[in-house]
Amino acid sequence: MDAQQVHEALRDNATRPYGPARSARAEQLVELAAQTGDRPMLVHALQALITAYEYDGTSDRMLVPFARVLKMWDERPEDFDEEAAHGLHWHFKWVSAGLIWQPNVPLATIERWLDEMERRYRLAGYGTQAVHACRHYVAAHLGDTEAAATHFDRWVTAERDDMADCEACERHNRGDWLTMREQDLEAVRTWQAVTDGHLVCAEEPHRVLAKTLLPLLRLGRADEARANHLRGYRMVRGNxxxxSSVGEHLEFAALTGNEGRALEILADHATWLTLGGDEPVRYRLFYLEAVVVLLRRLVALGQGDLELPTPRGETPTTTVAALLPAVDAEVDTIVATFDKRNGTTSVSERSAARRAQEPLLGSLPLGLRAGTAVPSPVREKPDERAADGPAPDDAEALIAEATRLSEAHDPRAHAAWERVAATGADLPPLVRARIAESRVLERADEDPVGVGADFLAVAREFGIAGDAGREAVNRARAGLGALIGGAEPPPGTDPAEVLAEVTALHEAGEATRNTLWVARFCHVQSLFLGWARAPEGRDPDDPARAELDRVLTDLLTEASELPFEQGSLLHIRAQVALAEGDPRQALDVLPRAAEKFLAAGAVNRAADSLQLLAEVTMRGGDPRAAEAHLERARAVGGDRLDADTRGRIAALLAEIYVMLGGRDGDAVGSALTAAHLLDDSDPVVAARARMVAVFAFRRGGRPAEAAALLESMLPDVDRRGDEQEIVHVRQVYGECLTDLGEFRAAAEELIAAARMVADRPDQREHAALVHAAANALDGAGMSDEAGRTFDRAAALWRTVGDRDAEIRAVRGHAWTLVQGDEPDWPGALEMLDSVAAESAEPGYEYYETLRQTTHLVLNWPSEDRSEKLAARALDLADTAADGFLRLDEPGVATQTQFTAANLEAWGLGRVDEARARLTALRDRHRAAGRSELAAKCEDFLEHLEP
Incomplete structure (x- = not known):
């Protein structure tokens, strides 16, 4: 390979992503460059290798090539051009600061390197800012806080020069020191310019977002920490x-009650647990410390037997309990090498403190749908027994307590029956039947149809136990489940027949009042289903409707002294009113239902009525009143509300916050809480809540957080969602990726969604998805593919008759023609002229086509642009600007004339004419009272000053 070929190969390798492949190729090119005898090229090849090592995670390997470059500089500095000389001094600080993390390098050697760095910087005319930064890093590592603070002050006050790190990286390191000094608030303020996106580089804000997680939690700013995790983990995953940053995200999840998320992060990077890797020891140390935090947390939760990828690769998996001591021991070994070299215990003390951390929050809902490959840890449910309740082994007292709670319709009854079961006592048949009944009822709300057979099994248990009333009502429950599923009730389960049976038992003293009311409610619900599904379409004059109303009225009269029963009947009456399209009656009835439930102490049922009241109120256009109803539901229920009820309230609140506007942060928090609470019991509502959070994130200009939620949803949606839901999620995900500049991935999602709807009779959605995919392909620089896709979109829009969308697609295709290695400027112009000529009547898209034509001519290679072409473009700009003004689009008109002025002034050299154009536009804006646009024209005129 000759010198020219090596040069081209170096240039090609510089375009590859950092990683093992790029580094391996860089190593080959160093040898090939050496063989050419071209010393300047060898310098370039060695510096490219140093950079490859720095960014592929093997920075410890850069010392050897750097020493070679340094020797070449000392031998013949004339072999170094200005860029190479700068690179030599720039790499000096990388090596000097990195030596501290190589425990085999003595401290005396590190100090000599720092002195040599300072000497060479002075000789080259650089200041000491970067030197003080490196000395600060070393002192902080050694635990010499006085020296670290001194050099920190000198670092931040020294004048920046060409050797200063980029400001984003400097902010990262300065904030790191502040957190070590327990100055979290100052650290977060230091990092803010990076997290806000004002200061960025190749590795920022990636690293800073990870650094902020625990300080934000300690400051009580959990919402910001969650957002930074959602946004930041996507940036660092797999790199x-x-x-170290991946470890910080893992640590954050482990310390916020999100051990399942931490396990997923661990699974994403299973190979990083393999022993014997050649990565820099500091990266391995920082990552393994975070792994220990997670493993200790899992052990504390009783998850020691959980299977995880093995660290050695000898077997597929190992348990948490077996892995923890192995990783802990490796960390201890690593820190011991530093302590021995340093003569201090600062590294081991810092490591021990990190590994010993306790959770900062019991639970911080992230809103991420847990994957199925890695099980989430199971927490023990908190003991819901009152402090003065029965002892856990007092079966008789526990049975009495569970019975009392059941009779009072208390949601804690199920937990009470589970405590009875947990005693291990030899329980009588009736108690065993009550436990079985409680377990089926716990699942009935989630799957009322599927538990029908279970209710029949429970009925048989009550029959054996001699409780004919409970045996009958569980048959009625099974029959009601069949009716809900649209089937005929099995023999002996028809709610009307069972009601007659239980009524007779009650009159004979063989069924309790509560049992009778259960049978009555099953009957009422069966009447409601029969009416609502009648062919007459819920005709208010239908006899079934009259029967339902009669039964409800009679039962309300009979239940005059029974608040729980009255509340239940009123709630059903509200549902009937809503089914009839009468929200006003529901709004009248539901508050009364809630009050009755509260009088009975049934807080969950009261919350259900208030939630339905809020939903009806929201649909009626009063979200503030709806919010008040939901807040009352939460207040009256307190900590007695079950998770499902809290989840549904949170989901509805999220929608209300979005409707109110200006409360997107509240919407996100509420939506993610809802998703967290409802994932297992009601995945449909949980998914809808996530989409509310996605909407709020996107409206707030935060597509990264939205993308993280959508990524977690995709596997679950693909598995259980219907086609329309899958299409919608992939479309929004593709749009988020487009917003993030991840165009190739965006195109893949949008094309996948487009294929799913390709055969639908109405092609509008198909056309929109194909068009969006074309834009993404264009953003990815895939001009040929984008052009063909734009052409396909234009054809689809033509089919559905959307002329404006068709014009936009054709314009998109035209612009792809001037990209790539062989731009076709005349072809693009012909396409734009053609679509303008085909416009039936002038409108926005027509004038936009003229504006873009002017822009095309402005960018046309000057050597090929004729005076005639430029003059025509200026005429088109005038026509477009006048048209936009007539359409009341003065801003677009102004941009059009700015494009024309640029063409006139810089393309044709006619500055005076350009000034006249903008002066006339400025005066026109002033006359119309458009002072802001007039000011913009004035600014542009100053730009045109000779």
Whole structure:
């Protein structure tokens, strides 16, 4: 390979993503460059290798090539051009600061390197800012806080020069020191310019977002920490050079009650647990410390037997309990090498403190749908027994307590029956039947149809136990389940027949009042289903409707002294009113239902009525009143509300916050809480809540957080969602990726969604998805593919008759023609002229086509642009600007004339004419009272000053 070929190969390798492949190729090119005898090229090849090592996660390997470059500089500095000389001094600080993390390098050697760095910087005319930064890093590592603070002050006050790190990286490191000094608030303020996106580089804000997680939690700013995790983990996932940041995200999840998320992160990076890797020891140390935090947390939760990828690769998996001591021991070994070299215990003390951390929050809902491959840890449910309740082994007292709670319709009854079961006592048949009944009822709300057979089994248990009333009502429950599923009730389960049976038992003293009311409610619900599904379409004059109303009225009269029963009947009456399209009656009845439930102490049922009241109120256009109803539901229920009820309230609140506007942050928090609570019991509502959070994130200009939620949803949606839901999620995900500049991935999602709807009779959605995919392909620089896709979109829009969308697609295709290695400027112009000529009547898209034509001519290669072409473009700009003004689009008109002025002034050299154009536009804006646009024209005129 000759010198020219090596040069081209170096240039090609510089375009590859950092990683093992790029580094391996860089190593080959160093040898090939050496063989050419071209010393300047060898310098370039060695510096490219140093950079590859720095960014592929193997920075410890850069010392050897750097020493070679340094020797070449000392031998013949004339072999170094200005860029190479700068690179030599720039790499000096990388090596000097990195030596501290190589425990085999003595401290005396590190100090000599720092002195040599300072000497060479002075010789080259650089200041000491970068030197003080490196000395600060070393002192902080050694635990010499006085020296670290001194050099920190000198670092931040020294004048920046060409050797200063980029400001984003400097902010990262300065904030790191502040957190070590327990100055979290100052650290977060230091990092803010990076997290806000004002200061960025190749590795920022990636690393800073990870650094902020625990400080924000300690400051009580959990919502910001959650957002930074959602946004930041996508940036660092799978990047070996950012392994420390991955560990910080894992640690954050483990310390916020999100051990399942932490396990997923661990699974994403299972190979990083393999022993014997050649990654820099500091990356391995920082990552393994975070792994220990997670493993200790899992052990504390009783998850020691959980299977995880093995660290050695000898077997597929190992348990948490077996892995923890192995990883802990490796960390201890690593820190011991530093302590021995340093003569201090600062590294081991810092490591021990990190590994010993306790959770900062019991639970912080992230809103991420847990994957199925890695099980989430199971927490023990808190003991819901009152402090003065029965002892856990007093079966008789526990049975009495569970019975009391059941009779009072208390949601804690199920937990009470489970405590009875947990005693291990030899329980009588009736008690065993009550436990079985409680377990089926716990699942009935989630799957009323599927538990029908279970209710029949429970009925048989009550029959054996001699309780004919409970045996009968569980048959009625099974029959009601069949009716809900649209089937005929099995023999002996028809709610009307069972009611007659239980009524007779009650009159004979063989069934309790509560049992009778259960049978009555099953009957009422069966009447409601029969009416609602009648062919007459819920005709208010239908006899079934009259029967339902009669039964409800009679039962309300009979239940005059029974608040729980009255509340239940009023709630059903509200549902009937809503089914009839009468929300006003529901709004009248539901508050009374809630009050009755509260009088009975049934807080969950009261919350259900208030929630339905809020939903009806919201649909009626009064979200503030709806919010008040939901807040009352939460207040009256307190900590007695079950998870499902809290989840549904949170989901509805999220929608209300979005409707109110200006409360997107509240919407996100509420929606993610809802998703967290409802994932297992009501995945449909949980998914809808996530989409509310996605909407709020996107409206707030935060597509990264939205994308993280959508990524977690996709596997679950693909598995259980219907086609329309899958299409919608993939479309929104593709749009988020487009917003993030991840165009190739966006195109893949949008094309996948488009294929799913390709055969639908109405092609509008198909056309929109194909068009969006074309835009993404264009953003990815895939001009040929984008052009063909734009052409396909235009054809689809033509089919559905949307001329404006068709024009936009054709314009998109035209712009792809001037990209790539062989731009076709005349072809693009012909396409734009053609679509303008075909416009039936001038409108926005027509004038936009003229504006873009002017822009095309402005960018046309000057050597090929004729005076005639430029003059025509200026005429088109005038026509477009006048048209936009007539359409009341003065802003677009102004941009059009700015494009024309640029063409006139810089393309044709006619500055005076350009000034006249903008002066006339400015005066026109002033006359129309458009002072802001007039000011913009004035600014542009100053730009045109000779």
């Amino acid at each position: 070996p050079n950012l392994r």
